[in-house]
Amino acid sequence: MGAAAPDAAAPGAADPPDGPAPAARPLPAPLLYINVFVVATCGLVYELLAGTLGSYLLGDSVTQFSLVIGLYLSAMGVGAWLSRRVDKHLARRFIEVELAVALVGGVSAPILFVGFAEIAHFQLLLLGFVTVIGILVGLELPLLMRLLQGQVEFKDLVSRVLTFDYAGALVAALLFPMLLVPELGLVRTSLVVGLGNAAIGLWGTWLLAPHLGKRVTGLRVRALIVIAILVGGLIQADHMSTWAEDRMYADTVVYAKTTAYQRIVVTRGPSGFNLFLNGNLQFASGDEYRYHEALVHPAMVAGDHPPKRVLVLGGGDGLALRELLKHPSVEAVTLVDLDPGMTTLSTAFPPLAQLNRQSFSDPRVTVVNDDAMVWLESAPANWDVAIVDFPDPNNFALGKLYTKRFYRLLKSKLAPGGAVSVQATSPLFARRSFWCVMETMRAAGFVVHPYQLAVPSFGVWGFGLARAEAFEPPAHAPAVALRFLDDDALGAMFKFSADEKPVPVEINQLDNQMLVRYYESEWRKWQ
Amino acid sequence: MGPSRREFVAMLLGAPLAAACGGGGARTIEGSLVETGMGRGHAMRDLRAIPAVPDGRWRRTGVIVIGGGVAGLSAAWWLRRNGRTDVTVVELDDVVGGTARGGASSVTPYPWGAHYVVAPRADEAAMVALFEEQGAIEGHDAHGDPIIDEALRCRDPDERIWYRGRWADGLYLSAGASAEDLAQLARFDAAIDQWATWRDAAGRPAFTVPVSACSTDPTATALDRESFGAWLDRQGLTSERLRWMTDYACRDDYDLLAADTSAWAGIYYFAARRRAPGSSRAVVTWPDGNAHLIAHLASKVGPIETKLAVVDVRAVAGGVEVIALADDGPVGIRAEHAVVAVPRHVARHIVATRREAGGVLPDCGAWAVANVHLRDRPRERPGDAPPAWDNVIRDSPSLGYVSATHQRGRDVGPTVWTWYYPFPEDGAVVRKRLAGAGHGEWAATVVADLARVHRDLPDLVTRVDVAFWGHGMVRPRVGAMFDLTRMSAAAPIGAIHFAHTDLSGMALFEEALDHGVRAAREILAS
Incomplete structure (x- = not known):
């Protein structure tokens, strides 16, 4: 990537040499080349950070990267052009620019990270950062070259500066994907690289001492302030994404927010993006259609009538909504999800909003942010279909949503002939947990047909299809646009292999929370 | 000051x-300090003479129940359940419920005192009836005991404990316990199981709910003559963790330390709620604790008059006469029967024959x-x-x-x-x-x-x-559980019947209900 290309043009501005101070000692040229190297590395990292955040958060990576690179390079050109306006105190200006890059570049990713969660005009903020950083980086090399001018022969100067510049770019291009992002995450990478810039600035107050005169204390204080801000940022970075998180996820963390209820993390990798709640994968964009078609459509065709009123409990990602809204009979949907942070993300995070086809904007949909169990107590009792899609029962607050008490309450809220589907973890990895959910639903008075399918990112996944009265599992997939589910797939889902078949389990009740205990003991083996 | x-x-x-x-x-x-009837109660105590009631302020009822706590409401409830409709409950305080009362905010109801009961066995007829009336029994288990509605069985996790900067599961601190600690816990459990399954010659258990159903065989009642602490010492149960837990249990249910608690009461806490070795009866609770039961009882008992401080109850020919102070002066109530459902230290001030009797009051x-x-x-x-x-x-x-x-x-x-x-x-x-x-x-x-x-x-x-x-x-101090004074204080005086949890020697909902229902049965039988 030709990040450093515009630099080549910078010294071409045939300004009269402003010359070092008459009595100045020569500068240590080799050390300044190391400066060039670090400056180049940092500059490219900022560009890569901006491109990555832009494409991850806004989607459409070709456009985002192209926009960021183009703008960055042209901003560097502007910086180079502006360098001719700097006539005096070259060394001082160089250090000031260096510190400005350190500060603006260093805080760019943290601010963009926070900015995405908080403000609407994220793209403007992103491009604003790219422009400012580009201009500042564009200023750096021309100033440095002019400082060395007269001390080194021009052809050597150009050759060495550009060599170190391009070498720095190569190192950045290698470090960024292989070391920085996997180990540090985006936010820390930005802050650490900013610290690199600031360190160069501080070092410069000694290196360039011959050109700085006596007044270096002010510069050093400023450098230390920038370093303090960036170090402070590193300490605060845990609020945005923790060390553990950056290392835990295989892909890059592009969104992380701790709401009052849970930790939402979105990662982005080669195969698309993944959503995690409290560290547990909720879906991977590449294969979620298998999960959500299986979750939704069997229940939509299991009732006595084409469903009009549908209840979704959990499912704040809007993907179950997308599926059930394909059914023309649906007149009203209420989605109850505890966390407004989740339902907001599903409308405001462009890749997710695209994936759920803006299902939250459908006029048939009403969103309620409340605890499903508390809400159900006073809910109307007229639902033709209820889709229950809670996170796995890995704590007691979630475990209560899989109790006999909960299923009884749910059953009492169904319209006559209504149907329910419930996500019930993996019958393969968490066999007792899965059958505990099925048996608990039966103990609550449901007639249950368990079913399962393979979702590559999850493994084998299981559900329960239930009604209050005896019924046969549906034989025909609905006539709506589907990728996975057809009559054959539907029939196959209701068959279980030998290693997934029922095992004896206790019923999950409010006062024993057996399921949480099963789940913990079973998943521990696989993690 | x-x-x-x-x-x-x-x-x-x-x-x-x-x-x-x-x-x-x-x-x-x-916030504020909540009124618990202290002002009216002490005014009544300090009254020098029983006020005269003008002729126009006398009225008549079938049964007057004095005290709107659990015992009084239970008595009135049982009477009405069994056909007595002429029952009036009078209460000193602004609200009924006594120490089982509750409050509510826009967020949730909450308790002001007692906050759970233990799921009843089939033979606790009144408790079972109380749950049946509320539609709160969802079936019966293999022993024939009712299964209380899951929504009311205390939700897991029920307890956790803060120790050295961390929350740990349960009440017994097992993290960091030594082998000796755990061995002592196992021995304690075994001793409790032994008492939980102990039966006297007549087949009565040593420890069950209510206290009135417990055996009076001297083998069991001898435990009342030493402290729970001394009993634990005698068993060699000195583990600090275990002793903390037993102290906590005594503070929690009895407002005492184990060293001051009757060993009978201490063992009762653990043994009476065991159903079989290793299995406990369910803890049943509501957001507002036992105030939920108070609300149910209060809805079933007919007229309740609050802010009425009874100052005199006396047996007369054909029934009882009660004099009370209302905000607007003294009133008189004549009834066939009275249930005095107040603590014994209050009963001594208001029941004519008790006033002279003196004697030692329970702690x-x-x-x-x-x-x-x-x-x-x-x-x-x-x-x-x-x-x-x-x-x-x-x-x-x-x-x-x-x-x-x-x-x-x-x-x-x-x-x-x-x-x-x-x-x-x-x-x-x-x-x-x-x-x-x-x-x-x-x-x-x-x-x-x-x-x-x-x-x-x-x-x-x-x-x-x-x-x-x-x-x-x-408080069930050493010797209090099988104290003759307590046991005789429940006997009626003419048409005056007594009901209060202190007649059991320990303050539990089930005990108050037991005495309320017993007093009602005395009236129904007469």
Whole structure:
């Protein structure tokens, strides 16, 4: 990537040499080349950070990267052009620019990270950062070259500066994907690289001492302030994404927010993006259609009538909504999800909003942010279909949503002939947990047909299809646009292999929370 | 004048904490001291002469029940269930319920005192009837005992304990316990199981609910003659963890330390709620604790007159005459029967024949209960035991707090915590010392105690209301359970019947209900 290309043009501005101070000692040229190297590395990292955040958060990576690179390079050109306006105190200006890059570049990713969660005009903020950083980086090399001018022969100067510049770019291009992002995450990478810039600035107050005169204390204080801000940022970075998180996820963390209820993390990798709640994968964009078609459509065709009123409990990602809204009979949907942070993300995070086809904007949909169990107590009792899609029962607050008490309450809220589907973890990895959910639903008075399918990112996944009265599992997939589910797939889902078949389990009740205990003991083996 | 806040906090929580909260910027916490009938009660006590009732202020009822706590309401409820419709309940205080009363905010109902019962066995007819009336029995188990509605069975996790900066599961601190600690716990369990399954020659268990159904065989009742602490010592059960737990149990249910509790009562706490070795009867609770049962009973008993301080009850030809002070002066009520459902120290002041009798009164312990309103939950540390129904602070003289939103399943957002503080010391001394304490002192104490386990709590508190129960509960000290005075105090005097939990020697809902129903049966049989 030709990040450093515009630099080549910078010294071409045939300004009269402003010359070092008459009595100045020569500068240590080799050390300044190391400066060039670090400056180049940092500059490219900022560009890569901006491109990555832009494409991850806004989607459409070709456009985002192209926009960021183009703008960055042209901003560097502007910086180079502006360098001719700097006539005096070259060394001082160089250090000031260096510190400005350190500060603006260093805080760019943290601010963009926070900015995405908080403000609407994220793209403007992103491009604003790219422009400012580009201009500042564009200023750096021309100033440095002019400082060395007269001390080194021009052809050597150009050759060495550009060599170190391009070498720095190569190192950045290698470090960024292989070391920085996997180990540090985006936010820390930005802050650490900013610290690199600031360190160069501080070092410069000694290196360039011959050109700085006596007044270096002010510069050093400023450098230390920038370093303090960036170090402070590193300490605060845990609020945005923790060390553990950056290392835990295989892909890059592009969104992380701790709401009052849970930790939402979105990662982005080669195969698309993944959503995690409290560290547990909720879906991977590449294969979620298998999960959500299986979750939704069997229940939509299991009732006595084409469903009009549908209840979704959990499912704040809007993907179950997308599926059930394909059914023309649906007149009203209420989605109850505890966390407004989740339902907001599903409308405001462009890749997710695209994936759920803006299902939250459908006029048939009403969103309620409340605890499903508390809400159900006073809910109307007229639902033709209820889709229950809670996170796995890995704590007691979630475990209560899989109790006999909960299923009884749910059953009492169904319209006559209504149907329910419930996500019930993996019958393969968490066999007792899965059958505990099925048996608990039966103990609550449901007639249950368990079913399962393979979702590559999850493994084998299981559900329960239930009604209050005896019924046969549906034989025909609905006539709506589907990728996975057809009559054959539907029939196959209701068959279980030998290693997934029922095992004896206790019923999950409010006062024993057996399921949480099963789940913990079973998943521990696989993690 | 009460003690200064600093002294007050020092007294309740211990000196180190007092320094911590005395030094900080004191913020005024909103809330009030809740009236528990003390003013009217003491006015009645200090009355010099029984007032004369003008002729026009006498009226008549079939049965008058004096006292609207659990015992009184149970008596009235059982009478009406069995066909007596001419029953009037009179209550000294503004509201019924006694120490089982509750309150409510826009967030949740909450208890002001007792907050759970133990699921009844099939032979506890009145308790079973009470649950049946509420449609709260969802089936019967293999023993034929009712299965209480899952929604009312205390939601798991029921308990956690704060120790050395962490929350751990349960009440017994198993993390860090030595092999000897665990061996002693196992021996304690075995001893409890042995008493839980013990039967006398007539087949009566030594320990069951209610106390009136327990065996009076001397083998069992001999336990009442030593302290629970001494009994544990004799068994070689000296493990600090075990002894902390047994002390906690005694403070929690009896407002006493194990060293002062009757061994019979101490063992009762553990053995009476066991169904079979290793299996306990379910704990049944509501967001507002036993106030939920109070509300049900109150809805079934017919007229209730509050703010009526009964000052005289006497047997007359053909029934009883009761004189009470209403806000507008004395009133008289003539009835065929009276149920005196008040503590014995009150009965002694109002029942004519008791006034002269004198005798030793049962020991009564004092309690402070606070309801702490929070706009949000304090942060929990990952890896700690999650929030439970009952959250116990090991190194606090308080019992910790119960979350009113736990049972209903509301695990985030605003809530109300009920904080309990027993005074195992001499009741009279405590009452005297705390008589002048104001709301600000109480509230600061409550918040300081909770803030030691939830540092961010002070900013989340929106309100703290406090009730001081000067005569909170009867205490089963050594020798009190099988004391002849107690056992004879329940005998009716003519048409005057007695019902109160202190007639059992321990303050439990089931005991109050048992005496209320017994008094009702006496009337129905006459």
